[in-house]
Amino acid sequence: MSTLDLPGYSHVYSGKVRDLYAPVGADGEVVPDQLLLVASNRLSAYDWMMSPEIPDKGAVLTRLSLWWFDQLSDLVPNHVVSTDVPEAVAGRAVLVRKLDMLKVEAIARAYLTGGGLEEYREKGSVSGVVLPDGLVDGSKLPEPVFTPTTKAPVGEHDLPMSPAQVEAELGAGVAAEVSRLTRAILARGNEIAAERGILIADTKVEFGVSPDGTGGLVLADEVLTPDSSRFWPAELWEPGHPQPSYDKQFVRDWLTSSESGWDRKAGGPPPELPAHVVEQTRAKYVEAYERLTGETF
Numbered sequence: 001m002s003t004l005d006l007p008g009y010s011h012v013y014s015g016k017v018r019d020l021y022a023p024v025g026a027d028g029e030v031v032p033d034q035l036l037l038v039a040s041n042r043l044s045a046y047d048w049m050m051s052p053e054i055p056d057k058g059a060v061l062t063r064l065s066l067w068w069f070d071q072l073s074d075l076v077p078n079h080v081v082s083t084d085v086p087e088a089v090a091g092r093a094v095l096v097r098k099l100d101m102l103k104v105e106a107i108a109r110a111y112l113t114g115g116g117l118e119e120y121r122e123k124g125s126v127s128g129v130v131l132p133d134g135l136v137d138g139s140k141l142p143e144p145v146f147t148p149t150t151k152a153p154v155g156e157h158d159l160p161m162s163p164a165q166v167e168a169e170l171g172a173g174v175a176a177e178v179s180r181l182t183r184a185i186l187a188r189g190n191e192i193a194a195e196r197g198i199l200i201a202d203t204k205v206e207f208g209v210s211p212d213g214t215g216g217l218v219l220a221d222e223v224l225t226p227d228s229s230r231f232w233p234a235e236l237w238e239p240g241h242p243q244p245s246y247d248k249q250f251v252r253d254w255l256t257s258s259e260s261g262w263d264r265k266a267g268g269p270p271p272e273l274p275a276h277v278v279e280q281t282r283a284k285y286v287e288a289y290e291r292l293t294g295e296t297f
């Protein structure tokens with residue numbers, strides 16, 4: 001993946017779909033207390049990077065995340081400084097406070113699926129939390145469950161963390177607060193999304209703390225986007241099988257159709273997405289944004 005040459009910024013880190021830059025002052029020194037978080041138009045599905053990119057995906061998800069930060073501002077402070085960003089990334093980048101990030105992927109689940117379902121089928125629990133018997137793919141949980149994982153190095157898999165492991169990493173007080181906030185964020189997200197016909201099955205948020213040690217937890221990264229969360233169309237929810245993804249189903253359906261000619265089990269990369277799949281996927285991101293926020297993209 002190619003990173004951008006952004007005058008006044010130096011590239012720090014690239015994830016699958018987002019990139020992090022550090023502002024550089026006039027003296028050429030990195031500005032120590034801020035970062036530029038850039039959302040790309042890249043789409044990942046089935047652990048593969050799709051091609052071509054999805055036009056406007058980065059901008060739609062950035063605006064959605066900013067909207068959620070605002071909706072959640074009574075629950076938790078966030079890292080957003082400003083959207084006054086370079087023209088080259090206008091609309092899909094945010095200037096944020098540089099924080100000391102907690103080494104825990106804070107995941108909460110309102111519905112059981114994916115890795116949590118696999119762990120439940122093995123142990124009857126997820127991240128050390130015992131769940132009721134008889135749950136199936138897509139089951140709604142009695143209440144959101146905190147199921148944290150490690151932040152694995154690039155190329156390795158995040159591993160479930162038990163409550164004891166989280167306490168060892170963060171301390172009992174911070175661990176309890178991370179659990180409480182993560183579940184509250186998902187619960188709030190589902191209160192709002194349900195009114196708009198969307199279910200948020202699970203979400204991953206990240207917290208940081210100010211390097212100077214003042215204040216408490218700060219919500220960082222992105223929040224309640226289809227990249228950090230599973231968005232399901234509420235009207236199609238039916239426990240007992242994989243649920244259609246609000247934003248990636250067109251891609252998944254085409255990739256697994258005979259039309260694509262892709263054999264996922266063979267291990268090779270997927271083919272280029274046809275224009276109609278790209279357009280339908282873009283439209284779903286715009287639709288999710290407009291339904292949730294009531295604003296026009």
Ligand SMILES: CCOC(=O)Cn1cc(-c2ncnc(N)c2C#N)cn1
Pocket residue numbers: 013014015018019020035037079096097098099100101208220221222
């Ligand atoms: C490629 C995008 O970055 C990430 O995926 C995760 N990540 C976040 C940070 C971070 N570090 C310090 N301060 C922050 N405010 C943040 C944020 N957000 C680092 N990696």
